[in-house]
Amino acid sequence: MRITEHLLDPDATGPWGQIAKRCAQAYRQTTGKSFDGALLEEASFYSGAGGHGADLVAWGFARKAVMRMQSTCQICGSVGKCRLDHGRAEVRCAPCQLAKAYSWELKLLHSTKLDVAGQPRQLWPEADFPELLRASIPSDAWRKLPLAEGFVLRYLTAEDLQKLMPWLIQLATILVAESRDRMKRIVLQGAPASEESSDESC
């Protein structure tokens, strides 16, 4: 979704649509004039002060709305973060991004199965795993190599990873299914379902 004047259309009901409409309503209440939707798109490209002609008040409202949108999840309206998805910038909160990020990390892992010499990798140190995958791998699945001063290097062999793969794929499938359910609930109820812990709501 891009920040355009179409966010002011009546059918734009998502969190960004709500922000855009609240912005237009606040401007109208303040100045008595109608808000120019094109300012929103312009403010998303240029955030400097006084970027547009004479109406600095409208520009200020537009900039504030864009700033709010850039930290609001497009799906659920929770606090989000700008993330790149196939070259497109999307704002997603952590729960809405999790399934996608996890699946992407799995694909990334698959693409790094060969080492720099083009040979299949035999060892996978913990640090070579993307963050979410690393966090999801059960602690007793790691092999441990004791190092000096009590440090332990955790790693997996290619064979371990091969055996672990069905588990990782199953987890990714569960995450995608849960994410879909969550989105459905959001569409039907108009708000994210209550999360299980306070950490998950952002």
Next chain:
Amino acid sequence: MTSTNTTPKTRRLSADRDLAAQIVMLRSTISRHDGELNRLLASTCSGEETIAPGECRLFDMDAIDLRLASFKNNLDRALEGELKKAKKLGAVRKLATPPAAFDVEQMSRSFPHFEPVIELVRQRAALAEITPGRIFTLPPILLSGSPGVGKTAFCEALARCLGVPTRRVDLATTTAGFLLSGSHSSWSSARPGAVWSLLQSPFACGLLLLDELDKACSGNYPPIGPLYGLLERSSATHFADEYIEVEIDASHVMAFATCNDIEQVEGALRSRFAEFEIPEPTPSQMIDIARSVYRARHRQSAWGSVFPDELESEVAERLTVCTPREVAGLLEAAVAHAASKMRRQIEPADIEYAQMARQQRSPQQRHIGFI
């Protein structure tokens, strides 16, 4: 819109608050779907195999890795070889399955005077048949009886019947416990003990044959020390060979001990065994034993291809006055005598000749001093 609520827990997970939130959610998903995922996880942990019914984990693979890593600078090639071999065989090993009923009956015919022991084997086999994985175990068994009644031969036959590895330890010639539990790797001639060696196979069990237990109970350093732990199930699950220094589950090792004089065996050790006193076979039992010994020799020896498969009844009857141990020697001598007379089967005369020759070779000991 809700504000971000980052607890100290999420802060520890990652410096990135957003990533920490994702990790918390990921872990919560994993714990919610614990059962569904655990089925897949069981077979993946540490690359270890799933423990199916009829298998058991002999040792912890991490313990082997740590032991291997511990002497990186002070490399002991023999020890490294032992550990690598154990790793290659895997931590999860098979357990014994009950012997075939036919084999048990065959043993009953070959060793008729061992009927109480065979009955115990039958009962344990029946129990194994109704348990998942058909795990066959026997309690430590102590066979006592006069020399030559076939105690050792019975144990060896039972091991063949079970199809598990066997390790025979002659305690009469053993001078220290390291034969059973290994000697410390700091010794130059250090090596693993019989228990560890026995378990270096695809099985987590085996038959440990402790011959002449009564001869090992005397002296200042009896070699039977490790047996106290090994024969007690709770301590056997944590048995550690002194050389390898890795705990193994030796509780599935089936110990068979033989002795001539049971009174020489310490009470504490005797209490760990199921005791069986093996009587001298009766003359009618001896006929079966003689036939069984002949069949075994016929199978193993080169002359088996020339001589008939079965022993004549008349010949077998001549052997009823001997002990089972003597039978084997007499049969060999009788076969040779028959061959010298250009015959291809044993006759009673051959047995008589063999008995006479034996008496001549070992005349009665002359006593020294006043009688």
